[in-house]
Amino acid sequence: MIHFDNVTKVYANQNRPALDHVSVDVEKGEFVFLVGPSGSGKSTFLRLVLKEERPNAGTIHVAGKDLSRLSNFKVPHLRRRIGCVFQDFRLLPKKNVYENVAFALEVIGKPRRFIRKVVPEVIELVGLEGKAHRMPEELSGGEQQRVAMARAFVNRPMILLADEPTGNIDPATSIGIMKVLDRINRTGTTVLMATHDAAIVDSMRKRVVELEDGKIVRDQSRGVYGQAY
Amino acid sequence: MRANFIFSEVWIGLRRNLTMTIAVIVTVAVGMALLGIGLMINSQVSTMTNYWTDKVELSVFLCQKDSAFETCKGKPTLNQTQKTQLQQTIEGLPEVAQVEYEDQKAAYENFKEQPNNKVFLTVIQASDLPDSFRVKLKDPDNSQAVVNALSGQAGIANIVNQREILDTYFGFLGKLQWMALGVAIIMVIAATLLIANTVRLSAYNRRRETGIMRLVGASNLYIQLPFVMEGVIAGLIGGVCAAVLLIITKILIFDGIQSYMAQPLGWDTLAGVITFTMVVGVVICILASFVTLRRYLRV
Ligand SMILES: Nc1ncnc2c1ncn2[C@@H]1O[C@H](COP(=O)(O)OP(=O)(O)OP(=O)(O)O)[C@@H](O)[C@H]1O
Ligand SMILES: [Mg+2]
Numbered sequence: 001m002i003h004f005d006n007v008t009k010v011y012a013n014q015n016r017p018a019l020d021h022v023s024v025d026v027e028k029g030e031f032v033f034l035v036g037p038s039g040s041g042k043s044t045f046l047r048l049v050l051k052e053e054r055p056n057a058g059t060i061h062v063a064g065k066d067l068s069r070l071s072n073f074k075v076p077h078l079r080r081r082i083g084c085v086f087q088d089f090r091l092l093p094k095k096n097v098y099e100n101v102a103f104a105l106e107v108i109g110k111p112r113r114f115i116r117k118v119v120p121e122v123i124e125l126v127g128l129e130g131k132a133h134r135m136p137e138e139l140s141g142g143e144q145q146r147v148a149m150a151r152a153f154v155n156r157p158m159i160l161l162a163d164e165p166t167g168n169i170d171p172a173t174s175i176g177i178m179k180v181l182d183r184i185n186r187t188g189t190t191v192l193m194a195t196h197d198a199a200i201v202d203s204m205r206k207r208v209v210e211l212e213d214g215k216i217v218r219d220q221s222r223g224v225y226g227q228a229y
Numbered sequence: 230m231r232a233n234f235i236f237s238e239v240w241i242g243l244r245r246n247l248t249m250t251i252a253v254i255v256t257v258a259v260g261m262a263l264l265g266i267g268l269m270i271n272s273q274v275s276t277m278t279n280y281w282t283d284k285v286e287l288s289v290f291l292c293q294k295d296s297a298f299e300t301c302k303g304k305p306t307l308n309q310t311q312k313t314q315l316q317q318t319i320e321g322l323p324e325v326a327q328v329e330y331e332d333q334k335a336a337y338e339n340f341k342e343q344p345n346n347k348v349f350l351t352v353i354q355a356s357d358l359p360d361s362f363r364v365k366l367k368d369p370d371n372s373q374a375v376v377n378a379l380s381g382q383a384g385i386a387n388i389v390n391q392r393e394i395l396d397t398y399f400g401f402l403g404k405l406q407w408m409a410l411g412v413a414i415i416m417v418i419a420a421t422l423l424i425a426n427t428v429r430l431s432a433y434n435r436r437r438e439t440g441i442m443r444l445v446g447a448s449n450l451y452i453q454l455p456f457v458m459e460g461v462i463a464g465l466i467g468g469v470c471a472a473v474l475l476i477i478t479k480i481l482i483f484d485g486i487q488s489y490m491a492q493p494l495g496w497d498t499l500a501g502v503i504t505f506t507m508v509v510g511v512v513i514c515i516l517a518s519f520v521t522l523r524r525y526l527r528v
Binding site for chain 2: 050072073076077078079080081082084090092103104106107108109151155
């Protein structure tokens, strides 16, 4: 589903590469944790999958497509098949829960009847039934992140990228977030999650890819966060 | 594509930047009105040139009793045979197409017919107007040869080339036209900069929405359209204001000139000018928006 082959990324005005000859394969339906210290290149990895950034060397395949051959014109179609969740939720403050989720479908031109059918389903999947008409400011951090996950998943993407989704959330609430991610993963969606949260990684027992200074130093199925941190 | 979504975005954007929107509308309106006025003068000058080219003539005024002209001082006025002789001389010149004699009575009648001479009629009598020959030329550009040939002739008070009068007038209109076009260009540049600024502000105000749109895979066109539409709508409103200004200008100024210059500026010409300025205004708005968006809305 995601194939990195010798990928190197050096940002402009930066002499140290953010990713240094990274090769990794993620298969369909996998759940992968991306761990490593701050600045090790986790977010850069996720941005490369979205084609928000281009690699300086190496090739990236996502869903069978070589990203370097994908024209700018087709990038939006790639992104429709990838959902994204971030540490800072990125909700629209003037829209309620339902409207925030529906927005993702409206702007890609889905018919209204379809939107009215699937949005309530997804809101229920993330555990927010009954809160569809709340505004983001009336929700807790954990609930806001559920809205963000509902928006990321409402178009049934093949891949879900999560960049420290529990970074702003207390440990107890984080467990609920992880349950939702697990539920999404069980529908066949490949999940790639960058995190600093050792307890979560240890409890989930999923594949762990560890980055350090842009290099992969560990790739372990059913792994733990590691002792060093 | 969902039209009501885009229109609500456009409406929000226009209202959020109300002052900038008004600035854009005013500059577009003034710029396009001046461009239109330049074009109207241009079309007026060319229709008038066509109208007058085959009508201009030389007026050869003859000396009369107590004439103030230097060339007539101390000389007797021409008698009938001398006048006939002079007419034959003029007709004999190779550049001349036709000569007509206009005596005092006829001159007075002609004078009376022109509407803007009414004030003078109270003080002027037929005897105040000199006899003259109205000389039509084969080629209106070639008047100097005739003037030269006649300048030594006795009994001629002076020679007036109507074309010189018209040239002064056309020259004035020409300058007016270039001034209008020059200011129009400056206004167009100002409008472009203002639109660029408005779009940049809108893009900044809505960076959250556009960021999410990009993330969930909205097409570039879909993301950019509300911004471009903002520019287009401001441009269109400006264009309508310009059209109103142009209509007022036609009625108040051009229709006023018309009574002197015989050829009216038609509504069809005005419609053409308005359409052209509208298209120019909207195209400028679209281009300015797109160019700015490419810089401030990363895709
Ligand atoms: N837009 C950018 N321009 C220049 N350098 C960047 C940019 N984004 C990231 N970097 C650099 O690239 C390196 C990797 O950054 P990245 O954001 O991928 O790290 P990370 O593993 O996500 O860190 P964190 O855990 O703090 O989120 C860092 O050294 C960072 O300074
Ligand atoms: Mg990061």
